[in-house]
Amino acid sequence: MPPETQVTGRPMxxxxxxxxxxxxxxxxxxxxxxxxxxxxLRTARPRIDVVALPDVTGWHVDPAGNLRHDSGRFYTxxxxxxxxxxxxxxxxxxxxxxxxxxxxxxxLVKEFHGVLHCLVQIKMEPGNITTFQLSPTVQATRxxxxxxxxxxxxxxxxxxxxxxxxxxITDVLQSExxxxxLGKRNRNMIVEVTEDVPxxxxxxxxxxxxxxxxxxxANLVNMDTRTVLSHLPFDVVPERSELLDEDSFLGALxxxxxxxxxxxxxxxxxxxxxxxxxxxxxxxxxxRGIEGWTSVAGHLRHSDGRFFSVLGVRVETEGRETxxxxxxxxxxxxxxxxxxxxxxxxxxLHVLLQARSQAGTFDVVEMGPTVQCRxxxxxxxxxxxxxxxxxxxxxxxxxxxxxxxxxxxxxxATNRCLxxxxxxxxxxxxxxxxxxxxxHEISALIEHGHYFxxxxxxxxxxxxSLWRG
Amino acid sequence: MPPETQVTGRPMxxxxxxxxxxxxxxxxxxxxxxxxxxxxLRTARPRIDVVALPDVTGWHVDPAGNLRHDSGRFYTxxxxxxxxxxxxxxxxxxxxxxxxxxxxxxxLVKEFHGVLHCLVQIKMEPGNITTFQLSPTVQATRxxxxxxxxxxxxxxxxxxxxxxxxxxITDVLQSExxxxxLGKRNRNMIVEVTEDVPxxxxxxxxxxxxxxxxxxxANLVNMDTRTVLSHLPFDVVPERSELLDEDSFLGALxxxxxxxxxxxxxxxxxxxxxxxxxxxxxxxxxxRGIEGWTSVAGHLRHSDGRFFSVLGVRVETEGRETxxxxxxxxxxxxxxxxxxxxxxxxxxLHVLLQARSQAGTFDVVEMGPTVQCRxxxxxxxxxxxxxxxxxxxxxxxxxxxxxxxxxxxxxxATNRCLxxxxxxxxxxxxxxxxxxxxxHEISALIEHGHYFxxxxxxxxxxxxSLWRG
Numbered sequence: 053m054p055p056e057t058q059v060t061g062r063p064m065x066x067x068x069x070x071x072x073x074x075x076x077x078x079x080x081x082x083x084x085x086x087x088x089x090x091x092x093l094r095t096a097r098p099r100i101d102v103v104a105l106p107d108v109t110g111w112h113v114d115p116a117g118n119l120r121h122d123s124g125r126f127y128t129x130x131x132x133x134x135x136x137x138x139x140x141x142x143x144x145x146x147x148x149x150x151x152x153x154x155x156x157x158x159x160l161v162k163e164f165h166g167v168l169h170c171l172v173q174i175k176m177e178p179g180n181i182t183t184f185q186l187s188p189t190v191q192a193t194r195x196x197x198x199x200x201x202x203x204x205x206x207x208x209x210x211x212x213x214x215x216x217x218x219x220x221i222t223d224v225l226q227s228e229x230x231x232x233x234l235g236k237r238n239r240n241m242i243v244e245v246t247e248d249v250p251x252x253x254x255x256x257x258x259x260x261x262x263x264x265x266x267x268x269x270a271n272l273v274n275m276d277t278r279t280v281l282s283h284l285p286f287d288v289v290p291e292r293s294e295l296l297d298e299d300s301f302l303g304a305l306x307x308x309x310x311x312x313x314x315x316x317x318x319x320x321x322x323x324x325x326x327x328x329x330x331x332x333x334x335x336x337x338x339x340r341g342i343e344g345w346t347s348v349a350g351h352l353r354h355s356d357g358r359f360f361s362v363l364g365v366r367v368e369t370e371g372r373e374t375x376x377x378x379x380x381x382x383x384x385x386x387x388x389x390x391x392x393x394x395x396x397x398x399x400x401l402h403v404l405l406q407a408r409s410q411a412g413t414f415d416v417v418e419m420g421p422t423v424q425c426r427x428x429x430x431x432x433x434x435x436x437x438x439x440x441x442x443x444x445x446x447x448x449x450x451x452x453x454x455x456x457x458x459x460x461x462x463x464x465a466t467n468r469c470l471x472x473x474x475x476x477x478x479x480x481x482x483x484x485x486x487x488x489x490x491x492h493e494i495s496a497l498i499e500h501g502h503y504f505x506x507x508x509x510x511x512x513x514x515x516x517s518l519w520r521g
Numbered sequence: 522m523p524p525e526t527q528v529t530g531r532p533m534x535x536x537x538x539x540x541x542x543x544x545x546x547x548x549x550x551x552x553x554x555x556x557x558x559x560x561x562l563r564t565a566r567p568r569i570d571v572v573a574l575p576d577v578t579g580w581h582v583d584p585a586g587n588l589r590h591d592s593g594r595f596y597t598x599x600x601x602x603x604x605x606x607x608x609x610x611x612x613x614x615x616x617x618x619x620x621x622x623x624x625x626x627x628x629l630v631k632e633f634h635g636v637l638h639c640l641v642q643i644k645m646e647p648g649n650i651t652t653f654q655l656s657p658t659v660q661a662t663r664x665x666x667x668x669x670x671x672x673x674x675x676x677x678x679x680x681x682x683x684x685x686x687x688x689x690i691t692d693v694l695q696s697e698x699x700x701x702x703l704g705k706r707n708r709n710m711i712v713e714v715t716e717d718v719p720x721x722x723x724x725x726x727x728x729x730x731x732x733x734x735x736x737x738x739a740n741l742v743n744m745d746t747r748t749v750l751s752h753l754p755f756d757v758v759p760e761r762s763e764l765l766d767e768d769s770f771l772g773a774l775x776x777x778x779x780x781x782x783x784x785x786x787x788x789x790x791x792x793x794x795x796x797x798x799x800x801x802x803x804x805x806x807x808x809r810g811i812e813g814w815t816s817v818a819g820h821l822r823h824s825d826g827r828f829f830s831v832l833g834v835r836v837e838t839e840g841r842e843t844x845x846x847x848x849x850x851x852x853x854x855x856x857x858x859x860x861x862x863x864x865x866x867x868x869x870l871h872v873l874l875q876a877r878s879q880a881g882t883f884d885v886v887e888m889g890p891t892v893q894c895r896x897x898x899x900x901x902x903x904x905x906x907x908x909x910x911x912x913x914x915x916x917x918x919x920x921x922x923x924x925x926x927x928x929x930x931x932x933x934a935t936n937r938c939l940x941x942x943x944x945x946x947x948x949x950x951x952x953x954x955x956x957x958x959x960x961h962e963i964s965a966l967i968e969h970g971h972y973f974x975x976x977x978x979x980x981x982x983x984x985x986s987l988w989r990g
Contacts (some may be wrong), residue, residue, distance in 0.1 A: 154796065214790070214791075214794050215787075220790050224793070318684075319694040322683075323685070324694050325683050327621040327623065328708060329663070331621075415884075
């Protein structure tokens with residue numbers, strides 16, 4: 053296993069933009085970033101091979117059959133028995149990643165010439181379908197930021213540890229993929245500085261507009277960046293008041309940011325009701341002999357071939373910092389779909405949220421997208437609203453880009469991210485478990501942890517990206 | 522075990538005030554309420570005896586040694602092994618109440634003649650040191666409000682179930698005593714109605730001013746009422762703007778409600794930091810042979826005689842609805858102290874909060890009072906700030922009243938509730954684990970669950986009660 057934040061490859065052109073003289077742009081132009089990613093691929097020559105679990109060096113199977121790093125660090129992959137009720141009471145067992153430590157996903161922002169810029173890293177993760185993606189300034193596990201290694205191994209970490217070196221704009225504990233992680237969460241932080249910040253190799257400044265544009269490119273902005281971006285307060289992305297009177301999607305979006313939380317109590321009541329009436333009981337169990345899962349060619353698979361498999365990955369890189377390691381990962385079967393159905397109600401854009409309970413959900417229920425599924429897992433049925441989303445007419449599709457899930461734990465895990473605008477005929481009355489909200493309301497709740505799951509936060513970042521001019 | 526909300530005794534004078542003609546007061550005058558409580562005691566003649574655990578009818582010891590109701594309902598008392606780190610790493614085992622169901626604590630409010638009134642019940646709980654106390658309109662477990670018994674057994678429940686029959690002012694999931702409950706929480710709800718509400722036997726309307734006054738009487742307002750009251754939004758208890766220029770405690774309190782959350786991010790960062798750096802690992806274990814605990818005369822006690830014991834209680838009442846039952850309860854050793862140290866900083870009242878992790882805390886840490894302890898548990902040491910609180914000069918003590926903890930689970934559990942105003946010499950720099958806040962900031966966070974523990978919420982209700990004229 054590598055250090056959590058690693059700087060590979062030799063110094064390259066990314067830094068140059070910082071020294072190109074007064075009044076010029078500080079951000080690295082997007083073509084240069086794409087070029088830098090290509091250069092990384094060329095110099096680091098990362099070689100990422102899928103291997104059998106017994107061939108994952110440095111990891112062993114413990115007496116309960118769980119996968120564990122020899123150092124005891126990082127994470128384990130264990131078995132979980134799940135019982136969920138009521139609604140469709142169901143019981144199942146599955147492998148799950150256990151990583152109780154709380155890490156930091158930190159984005160450093162700074163104003164240059166009146167424009168807010170974000171310090172972004174070009175970072176490799178073995179599970180990334182595109183190998184290198186744009187990550188936040190810091191992705192650090194707790195062992196990186198406490199104890200003996202404090203502040204030494206992770207560049208820029210000191211801006212996010214206590215006391216923060218700048219103005220903390222966002223600091224909230226948010227969950228990650230409940231299907232594959234047991235109660236995992238990270239601090240999502242945005243810190244603004246005014247001091248000079250050295251730009252290390254593989255880092256660059258991007259404007260928020262640039263990042264929003266990059267969200268339109270498949271598998272470019274990584275999950276950690278997307279979840280942090282979903283917290284950007286409205287005063288950081290200023291109001292485009294010229295849109296407010298427009299009879300358009302963007303006009304309805306502009307008004308959605310403004311509408312007082314008239315429905316606030318009923319949304320939170322709906323949410324708390326779901327917490328109070330649903331039950332999910334979980335029992336950690338050994339991975340050995342876990343029901344419904346079998347080892348095939350050294351990978352752990354569901355016996356129906358559905359859901360995901362647990363496999364091994366071996367990584368080798370060249371260049372300035374040669375490194376190699378192996379690790380187990382979760383590889384979903386087929387791509388997923390996550391989608392918001394939006395609708396103008398009284399001229400205000402509303403987003404349709406779903407109360408979701410997953411195996412690893414930290415606190416019973418979080419609000420997720422309207423649709424969140426891997427269609428391949430439903431051979432005999434169709435999740436609610438999936439047909440509305442995939443069958444939406446082209447003119448109603450406001451966003452449609454494939455994005456990657458966390459490449460440090462998940463292998464080639466992608467979701468097609470869709471934002472669809474429903475027409476006036478779409479029923480405002482929705483089934484149990486669904487509720488409408490506005491961006492105003494969402495932005496008030498997202499400051500607090502565990503309201504929105506990572507898939508909903510990703511789509512919120514995508515929805516906010518449509519705001520750009 | 523009785524129905525969770527039971528109506529005992531015969532019809533009495535409480536209702537009369539409702540029919541006493543237009544423009545008269547709707548609330549029941551406090552002397553009449555005190556009289557009604559005395560009358561209840563006289564007619565119900567509750568007899569509450571402490572008994573040995575084996576003599577608790579209807580309960581049995583399961584194979585793991587845990588205490589369980591024969592029906593499988595209500596709650597269990599189990600063993601818990603706790604490991605907490607870092608700071609003072611410690612490991613211990615203790616009995617704990619397991620009751621994963623989420624109940625409703627609901628207060629129905631209605632405006633009469635421009636004054637908000639709360640519908641309160643005079644309710645008996647076997648653990649109450651004063652037997653009858655003032656409870657919220659509804660105290661219901663989940664089995665009361667879902668399934669077959671929906672709305673039939675608990676009066677007024679229909680005002681709080683979905684969809685609420687009135688305007689929901691507050692609906693938030695909050696935790697209860699982390700020392701004795703494993704992750705227990707209830708919905709704290711305030712619902713305002715405009716329709717006519719029948720006043721059933723043992724219920725009466727009280728103004729918020731009356732309830733605030735009642736908080737000044739020892740063991741009168743029960744814990745459930747106090748936690749719900751702590752959520753009263755400021756617009757429900759109007760601003761007393763005449764105080765804003767006063768150079769007094771109340772003036773500083775008035776300004777504390779107004780100060781914009783300048784320190785908001787740093788308070789939440791401090792809180793999230795505590796969550797991220799502390800660890801508490803818990804393993805449910807059988808109560809049989811739990812380390813450090815022994816059975817003495819049929820009660821389970823800590824071998825040092827500290828903390829609490831688990832004992833049995835047998836209840837018999839007379840009057841119109843004769844009833845009897847037995848149940849196990851937790852009885853703390855000696856009274857506790859919970860206290861806020863407050864201080865005027867730049868003329869604004871600040872409250873000193875402590876990040877607390879207890880055995881049963883739902884999510885690692887919650888914000889608690891400055892001081893929260895049973896001094897008898899610390900024979901060889903003194904918790905931080907305890908001396909400042911108990912040694913405060915009389916003129917600095919703003920509130921000093923003994924209040925009861927939940928009488929349905931805890932036997933004669935009381936806390937001396939203190940609010941002390943520190944003088945200018947009191948250090949504003951506080952140790953790790955403590956932070957200052959204002960009421961403005963607190964009121965923004967208390968709308969969301971799991972920021973403040975039940976002891977802090979109780980003191981907030983007491984602090985708000987000082988606001989009355």
